[in-house]
Amino acid sequence: MKKIGLLAAPLLAALATGALGQSVDPGVPLVQNGNTTVNVFGRGQMLGVLENVADPVRDNNRVYLFMKESRLGTKGDYDGLFKYDVQMAYGGEDANGSNTDMSLLDFSADVPLKPLGDNTILKIGQFRVPFSREGLTDTGYMDFHDRSIANMASYQGRDYGLALMGTKNNWTGTIGTFSGGGPNVPQRYLPENLGIPEVVARFGYNDGVDQDIYHVVQQDLNLTRTTKAAYVSALFTRDTAIGHSTPLLVHTNGAPNLLINPDYNPYINNAGNNTVGSANSLMLGDLYMLEADAVLRHPLGNGQSVEGEVEGSWGGYQNTTGVIHIASARAQGDYQIGPYGVALRYALLSMDDNAGYIGTAAGAKGPTNYHGASMGEPIQEITPSLTWHVKGDNLKIVADFSVYPNCPTFLDPTLGMYAFPDPTATNEDTVAGGTHRSTVSEARMMFQFMF
Numbered sequence: 001m002k003k004i005g006l007l008a009a010p011l012l013a014a015l016a017t018g019a020l021g022q023s024v025d026p027g028v029p030l031v032q033n034g035n036t037t038v039n040v041f042g043r044g045q046m047l048g049v050l051e052n053v054a055d056p057v058r059d060n061n062r063v064y065l066f067m068k069e070s071r072l073g074t075k076g077d078y079d080g081l082f083k084y085d086v087q088m089a090y091g092g093e094d095a096n097g098s099n100t101d102m103s104l105l106d107f108s109a110d111v112p113l114k115p116l117g118d119n120t121i122l123k124i125g126q127f128r129v130p131f132s133r134e135g136l137t138d139t140g141y142m143d144f145h146d147r148s149i150a151n152m153a154s155y156q157g158r159d160y161g162l163a164l165m166g167t168k169n170n171w172t173g174t175i176g177t178f179s180g181g182g183p184n185v186p187q188r189y190l191p192e193n194l195g196i197p198e199v200v201a202r203f204g205y206n207d208g209v210d211q212d213i214y215h216v217v218q219q220d221l222n223l224t225r226t227t228k229a230a231y232v233s234a235l236f237t238r239d240t241a242i243g244h245s246t247p248l249l250v251h252t253n254g255a256p257n258l259l260i261n262p263d264y265n266p267y268i269n270n271a272g273n274n275t276v277g278s279a280n281s282l283m284l285g286d287l288y289m290l291e292a293d294a295v296l297r298h299p300l301g302n303g304q305s306v307e308g309e310v311e312g313s314w315g316g317y318q319n320t321t322g323v324i325h326i327a328s329a330r331a332q333g334d335y336q337i338g339p340y341g342v343a344l345r346y347a348l349l350s351m352d353d354n355a356g357y358i359g360t361a362a363g364a365k366g367p368t369n370y371h372g373a374s375m376g377e378p379i380q381e382i383t384p385s386l387t388w389h390v391k392g393d394n395l396k397i398v399a400d401f402s403v404y405p406n407c408p409t410f411l412d413p414t415l416g417m418y419a420f421p422d423p424t425a426t427n428e429d430t431v432a433g434g435t436h437r438s439t440v441s442e443a444r445m446m447f448q449f450m451f
Helices: 002-013
Strands: 028-033 036-052 063-079 082-089 103-112 120-128 158-168 171-178 196-208 226-237 284-303 304-319 322-337 340-351 379-391 396-410 414-418 437-448
Touching: 063 103, 379 437
Parallel strands: none
Antiparallel strands: 028 036, 036 063, 036 437, 063 082, 082 103, 103 120, 120 158, 158 171, 171 196, 196 226, 226 284, 284 304, 304 322, 322 340, 340 379, 379 396, 396 414, 396 437
16 A cells, blocks of 8 residues: 555645635535534435346346435535545334444545645545546436446445545546445454455546546536536555455445356356365455546526536456456436436447356356356447426426346246346346346336435
8 A cells, every 4th residue: 555655645735726626515514613614415216116027937027116225414624634425324224133233335535635735635434436537426317217228337336445635726536445345344453365455447538427436416506507527436456365255255235236246257266176155265366457548518598507417437357267257337328407408328238248147056057046158248228308497406206217228137936026226136146037138118206306
């Protein structure tokens, strides 16, 4: 870490004053005492879903209702020494279990480093990993009910660590190191074989689109001038054997990308001819990813504006038992007219032909648990949406309709069909009925209140 800091410091020291863009609402002020401020914020999202899946066992048409998000937090400034951000999820986002019933999302401090520049900070704690524009976008400020299918390849979620961030004019960058194990990992002092901690860098140009790298929104309802931004991101880690597992294998909270999901990566916990996943036979691997994204916003006058975003990512995982790759792309556009928004999104996910699941037979593809080579065929998403900002993003209604042509579905002969894009099915490995391809469609309506 010392080497990383020494390399990053001169680069970020060169980044000084810069322009800030569309900001995330700080919430409701509770304390305003000189340099000390305390704001409280919260968000609730109710989501209704109508889904059509070709199911030979149960109904093709399904109806769901969820409390998608229920969050509460505080943010502010403590006596000019640091800014802080705390956010909790109170239910609905994770399955009930250890460390998830009331899950800590963010707990970070931004400490100014004046010797390195007026706009250079040390960010420390638990926060979003700076990789992928869509992954960094706050879910309260989206043109759709949630992120796209491409996000399943690039998303890094939250983790704990530290990062340097600096800005000079319209140029900005950050470099940080993280545990690689995801959020909410308890203290466990276990024997380890140290690899390389997760290192992430993100650099780019921003002339007013984003508040900063870590605070990203998908629209500006008060746009008065043309703004644009473009970034590149890179990530690398070499897994560490710690106790009976590794950081990448325990990275379950925060919807990890498919490259480290054992149901789709046949090598991550496979140890060749030894017992799969045993303490002495873990084959430590390398995870590497690259990403680029850009956004343009342009006002049309009379309360109208247009916006476009593009993003692409590529990555891989390798150890002594094999190599697997993944790629994704996303393009979307939005037209705002007063309080109404009309958007269209296209996303593509391309998995490896070897994306499958290895069963208990060590070193072999289990006949009942392997998804099959068809997982390597591209998976597409086409999603139009309508948004009514009743009161900005603080009170809004979002309706979208996703179509996934030729989508993987997994048949459980007893229970029925699971659809790959759904959160449940991304961990579905009981595929005795095989992997199928069919068109899946989902109509959704989300009601959001936020303060």
